[in-house]
Amino acid sequence: MLDIIVCIKQVLDTAEAELKIDSSGKAIETCGLVFDIGEWDDYALEEAVRIKEKTGGTVTVITVGSEEAERTLRKCLARGADKAIKIVDKRLKGLDGYATAKILHKIIKSMHFDLILTGAQASDDEYAVVGPMLAELLGLPHVTMVKKIELKDRLAIVNRELEGGLEEIVEVKLPAVLTIQTGINEPRYVSLLGVKKAAQKEIKALGLADIGLSENEVGETSSWIKIEKIFVPPAEKEVKTITGSPEEIVTRIIEILKTKGLI
Amino acid sequence: MGEIFVLVEHRQGKIRDVTFEMLTKGNELARKTNANLTAVLLGHSNIKDFPKTLSEYAKKVLVVDDAKLENFNSDAYQKVLESLIGKYKPLLTLIGHTSLGVDLAPTLSVSLKMPLATDCIDLEFENDVLSVTRQMYGGKVNARAILRKSESYIVTIRPGSLKAIKPQSPMNGDVIEIRSPLTEEITYKRVIKYVQPQPSGVDIASAELLIGIGRGIGGAQNIPIFEELAKTLNGLLACSRPIVDKGWLPSDRQVGMSGKTVKPKLYIAFGISGAFQHVLGMKNSELIIAINKDPEAPIFKFADYRVVEDLFKIAPLLKSKIYEQKTQKT
Numbered sequence: 001m002l003d004i005i006v007c008i009k010q011v012l013d014t015a016e017a018e019l020k021i022d023s024s025g026k027a028i029e030t031c032g033l034v035f036d037i038g039e040w041d042d043y044a045l046e047e048a049v050r051i052k053e054k055t056g057g058t059v060t061v062i063t064v065g066s067e068e069a070e071r072t073l074r075k076c077l078a079r080g081a082d083k084a085i086k087i088v089d090k091r092l093k094g095l096d097g098y099a100t101a102k103i104l105h106k107i108i109k110s111m112h113f114d115l116i117l118t119g120a121q122a123s124d125d126e127y128a129v130v131g132p133m134l135a136e137l138l139g140l141p142h143v144t145m146v147k148k149i150e151l152k153d154r155l156a157i158v159n160r161e162l163e164g165g166l167e168e169i170v171e172v173k174l175p176a177v178l179t180i181q182t183g184i185n186e187p188r189y190v191s192l193l194g195v196k197k198a199a200q201k202e203i204k205a206l207g208l209a210d211i212g213l214s215e216n217e218v219g220e221t222s223s224w225i226k227i228e229k230i231f232v233p234p235a236e237k238e239v240k241t242i243t244g245s246p247e248e249i250v251t252r253i254i255e256i257l258k259t260k261g262l263i
Numbered sequence: 264m265g266e267i268f269v270l271v272e273h274r275q276g277k278i279r280d281v282t283f284e285m286l287t288k289g290n291e292l293a294r295k296t297n298a299n300l301t302a303v304l305l306g307h308s309n310i311k312d313f314p315k316t317l318s319e320y321a322k323k324v325l326v327v328d329d330a331k332l333e334n335f336n337s338d339a340y341q342k343v344l345e346s347l348i349g350k351y352k353p354l355l356t357l358i359g360h361t362s363l364g365v366d367l368a369p370t371l372s373v374s375l376k377m378p379l380a381t382d383c384i385d386l387e388f389e390n391d392v393l394s395v396t397r398q399m400y401g402g403k404v405n406a407r408a409i410l411r412k413s414e415s416y417i418v419t420i421r422p423g424s425l426k427a428i429k430p431q432s433p434m435n436g437d438v439i440e441i442r443s444p445l446t447e448e449i450t451y452k453r454v455i456k457y458v459q460p461q462p463s464g465v466d467i468a469s470a471e472l473l474i475g476i477g478r479g480i481g482g483a484q485n486i487p488i489f490e491e492l493a494k495t496l497n498g499l500l501a502c503s504r505p506i507v508d509k510g511w512l513p514s515d516r517q518v519g520m521s522g523k524t525v526k527p528k529l530y531i532a533f534g535i536s537g538a539f540q541h542v543l544g545m546k547n548s549e550l551i552i553a554i555n556k557d558p559e560a561p562i563f564k565f566a567d568y569r570v571v572e573d574l575f576k577i578a579p580l581l582k583s584k585i586y587e588q589k590t591q592k593t
Contacts, residue, residue: 130369132370162362182505182508230406235565
């Protein structure tokens with residue numbers, strides 16, 4: 001029996017979208033994009049649900065700072081989470097990973113849990129810090145970029161991804177924080193039954209006062225890093241664009257390959 | 264005089280490239296801020312030759328040699344660095360944004376209460392303010408950010424994003440052995456062993472022509488289209504991470520940071536957006552042609568030729584045209 005907490009971030013799904021910078025110059029245009037659970041967090045949630053299905057226990061999902069998190073949390077519940085908590089406040093804007101970790105710490109420290117899972121990084125700002133920072137604040141061990149989890153008594157034996165296909169096996173005592181790398185499992189689709197069940201489950205909304213935090217503990221002032229502007233990355237190479245009909249494009253590609261002696 | 268620390272990253276008896284990239288940047292920053300560049304080396308066996316190499320790049324090399332630092336354990340590293348940073352009070356500590364840095368820097372920054380910026384591709388001090396450049400949304404956008412003012416900062420650097428240049432004249436840095444502050448083994452977290460990647464029959468790293476596929480191919484059912492194209496070109500099929508994560512191709516086909524580094528004569532990227540983890544593994548290919556429906560896909564920044572088009576209109580046609588030409592010849 002394990003009680004597992006999964007920390008997720010709701011992000012804009014930008015994997016295959018064309019992005020535009022908004023008029024503030026500090027963020028992207030959200031128009032036309034949909035919110036969803038972050039890609040890494042998606043794998044973390046799935047892993048938690050699989051562990052629960054094997055060993056019994058509970059899965060609680062927590063998210064910070066997204067007003068519109070209801071739908072994403074509902075989806076997590078439909079995928080097998082038991083409870084969901086959202087920490088919502090208008091003042092929760094411009095948070096960096098450190099500010100987020102502090103809020104999570106405040107709420108999690110009074111909860112019972114055996115394991116905390118979260119994505120190795122957020123799909124939007126890609127800081128890759130919340131999991132280990134939360135572990136440090138809670139005084140717990142952590143392992144990042146986990147590709148496999150095996151549980152034995154009060155130990156987690158995990159494969160951690162290094163570079164070039166190399167992995168290391170790390171043994172860590174529970175309770176611990178593990179950050180999950182993509183590809184650890186195959187996240188399931190939401191089932192109709194899951195959606196039905198999820199409708200009965202509770203989503204708890206907490207404000208700053210509920211978790212005992214004041215405004216200056218959580219606003220931009222509590223963050224370490226502040227975005228000044230965003231811009232389109234410069235090209236590393238001068239690229240030539242091939243245009244025309246598919247036939248013309250293909251003919252041109254073949255010409256190039258011929259000139260280079262590749263065919 | 265202040266200090267700038269660079270944490271030396273090494274594995275299996277070799278100093279990793281990101282170390283020299285950070286030392287080069289560290290040197291530039293040290294000159295501008297009138298600080299000393301210090302390389303910090305933690306480890307045990309296989310590190311004997313490192314101080315000599317490092318002293319060419321840094322004014323000082325701090326060495327902590329301890330059997331408890333044999334394998335990287337972020338908690339052991341953290342304890343040693345807390346002690347060294349506490350003693351030398353560096354203005355800045357640079358760590359690689361690698362599997363090592365990702366495991367270490369966030370907890371270190373929290374315990375020392377030092378502002379941290381991760382995965383940076385550049386950084387500079389301007390009037391006492393540290394500003395960094397980093398990427399967001401899989402490399403689609405760059406962000407310039409400033410760190411909250413502090414006497415000391417930690418920044419992790421994306422591997423391959425800065426140039427490594429050997430100083431024209433060696434810096435002849437002093438090598439200083441520091442007694443390890445570790446008193447006992449860390450028992451709550453232990454590295455048991457390394458697992459090498461499974462050897463396989465397919466070696467994309469030795470192929471001269473590669474067809475790379477990414478998320479944009481839509482589904483596993485479309486893989487044969489690209490497999491046939493690769494075959495027609497006498498090349499091999501390779502891919503970016505999402506394809507392996509989804510189980511559409513085995514991991515020996517993966518190009519990038521956690522897969523293989525390739526340098527073929529030709530790399531044609533279909534539906535690969537171009538996150539740096541992938542780009543790092545293929546940007547030195549001799550010729551890169553990228554096909555993507557998103558005109559702003561980051562992959563185009565590294566390509567020689569750019570095609571903004573539906574890949575399913577290009578791939579099958581390209582295959583049949585090449586096939587036609589080949590059969591005509593014979």
